[in-house]
Amino acid sequence: METTTAYAPASSLGWLDLDRAASERVGELLRALDEPGTLDVLGLGTVRDAFSGMLNPGTSTIQTRLRYFLFIPWICARLEAERVPPADFSRRLRDDEARLIDCLRHLGHNQGVIGYAAGRNLKRMPSDAYWGGLWTWGLRQLDLSIFEYGQRVAALGRTRPERDDDGNAMTRNVSMWASLPPPPDDFLEAEITFDLAQEEAQVLVDNIRRHHEGTLLAVLCATPDAAAGVDYPWELPTHGMPSQLVETLGHARNFSELTAGPQHVYNMLLARRAREEFGWKTGDLEESELGRLEAWSERIGKRLDVFRSWAAEMPRFWALLAEHHISYSVQEFVNAIVTRAAEDPEGFAEDREVHKLIGKRELRLKSKRARLAHRSALENWNGLGVGGQFDYRWGITKSFLTDIADGLRAGS
Numbered sequence: 457m458e459t460t461t462a463y464a465p466a467s468s469l470g471w472l473d474l475d476r477a478a479s480e481r482v483g484e485l486l487r488a489l490d491e492p493g494t495l496d497v498l499g500l501g502t503v504r505d506a507f508s509g510m511l512n513p514g515t516s517t518i519q520t521r522l523r524y525f526l527f528i529p530w531i532c533a534r535l536e537a538e539r540v541p542p543a544d545f546s547r548r549l550r551d552d553e554a555r556l557i558d559c560l561r562h563l564g565h566n567q568g569v570i571g572y573a574a575g576r577n578l579k580r581m582p583s584d585a586y587w588g589g590l591w592t593w594g595l596r597q598l599d600l601s602i603f604e605y606g607q608r609v610a611a612l613g614r615t616r617p618e619r620d621d622d623g624n625a626m627t628r629n630v631s632m633w634a635s636l637p638p639p640p641d642d643f644l645e646a647e648i649t650f651d652l653a654q655e656e657a658q659v660l661v662d663n664i665r666r667h668h669e670g671t672l673l674a675v676l677c678a679t680p681d682a683a684a685g686v687d688y689p690w691e692l693p694t695h696g697m698p699s700q701l702v703e704t705l706g707h708a709r710n711f712s713e714l715t716a717g718p719q720h721v722y723n724m725l726l727a728r729r730a731r732e733e734f735g736w737k738t739g740d741l742e743e744s745e746l747g748r749l750e751a752w753s754e755r756i757g758k759r760l761d762v763f764r765s766w767a768a769e770m771p772r773f774w775a776l777l778a779e780h781h782i783s784y785s786v787q788e789f790v791n792a793i794v795t796r797a798a799e800d801p802e803g804f805a806e807d808r809e810v811h812k813l814i815g816k817r818e819l820r821l822k823s824k825r826a827r828l829a830h831r832s833a834l835e836n837w838n839g840l841g842v843g844g845q846f847d848y849r850w851g852i853t854k855s856f857l858t859d860i861a862d863g864l865r866a867g868s
Contacts, residue, residue: 497722497842498814499786499821500715506780507708508848511672511689514592514664515849515856518585520568521650522859525595525660527556528583530639532605532632536613545606553581555644562647568855593660594667595634605632634663650859657863670698672705673853680861683854688712688847707773710766712846713755714797715790717804719843720748722814724805725828726837733831741841749805756801767798789817 531552540548554576560569570585571578583602590596612632637655640648661677668674675697676683686692690709694702724745727738756763770791774782796810804810819826827834
């Protein structure tokens with residue numbers, strides 16, 4: 457098969473570039489769409505992201521280790537203390553984050569060091585990946601973009617509260633940051649690790665619980681070791697969890713397991729069409745996807761009564777997600793595909809009605825770049841399958857919980 461170019465979505469996003477802050481917020485949105493695992497050929501991402509936020513608020517698949525939630529405020533507090541002028545803020549922030557990379561590089565490859573290889577040339581610095589989460593967890597107390605914050609750093613530095621001899625604030629001032637443990641004395645000057653001190657871990661836990669009580673992330677902060685070795689969040693023991701969280705996990709599981717099927721069918725149909733249209737050797741992909749679909753139908757069959765009951769009560773599912781404003785077209789597709797899957801999981805892979813639903817869905821989403829509908833679009837396919845079962849950022853959540861567990865044990 458010839459080397460092909462990567463898929464580029466046909467959708468477009470426009471906005472009025474009124475100021476730099478607005479552009480930055482749009483940039484954050486676009487960068488979020490570029491996260492690993494967000495390629496969304498059937499338009500299921502809005503539901504996936506809604507559950508991710510409900511279960512694990514403040515997390516993102518481009519985050520790595522938990523202590524960055526302290527590194528970034530520590531860096532910014534230094535810039536405030538120095539009253540860095542707006543014109544110098546971006547450069548100084550990048551310089552300090554580059555120094556942080558250098559201080560972490562001794563940990564080695566694949567240890568969660570953002571920018572380990574790129575260093576100063578990294579396009580997306582850690583502050584970019586964690587800025588939204590800092591606000592969500594209440595660690596950042598002012599709803600400002602990084603650019604807006606940079607415009608106010610010097611002013612915020614001038615309004616630092618007066619403190620007594622014991623370091624306690626004597627006056628109340630508007631602060632960008634929640635009360636956090638201080639950084640090490642040699643921060644940004646010496647090697648540092650991702651190991652949380654006990655006080656640091658406790659502050660993060662307290663903020664998560666305070667701002668997101670009842671979420672999976674907050675509940676597991678009480679027993680962070682429980683996440684170890686668990687592949688999906690619904691495999692956790694639910695005894696003692698709030699009933700609403702248990703219900704949310706049940707809906708999230710059903711959606712994740714049932715919608716894995718149509719994603720594998722999409723890959724199978726691409727493989728078949730590419731072979732028919734161009735004679736490409738896509739037999740291995742087709743066979744692989746058929747194997748996954750066989751395993752999928754067996755899993756669905758083991759819980760078939762549950763899935764059929766769930767499929768019959770989809771209005772209840774969409775009511776749970778009402779505040780997330782899932783579009784009607786998404787709801788319509790999910791309702792139809794879930795019904796077909798629950799009716800006959802064994803025949804799902806070769807169900808012609810399923811094939812039609814998937815083809816129409818891709819065409820609606822991508823128009824002329826729909827590969828199942830347009831030969832020219834298929835020709836630019838890279839020959840790889842996409843999609844799979846959703847875990848709602850469980851991987852990064854498990855990493856954070858491991859860091860919390862280790863931190864809470866530190867010094868004990």
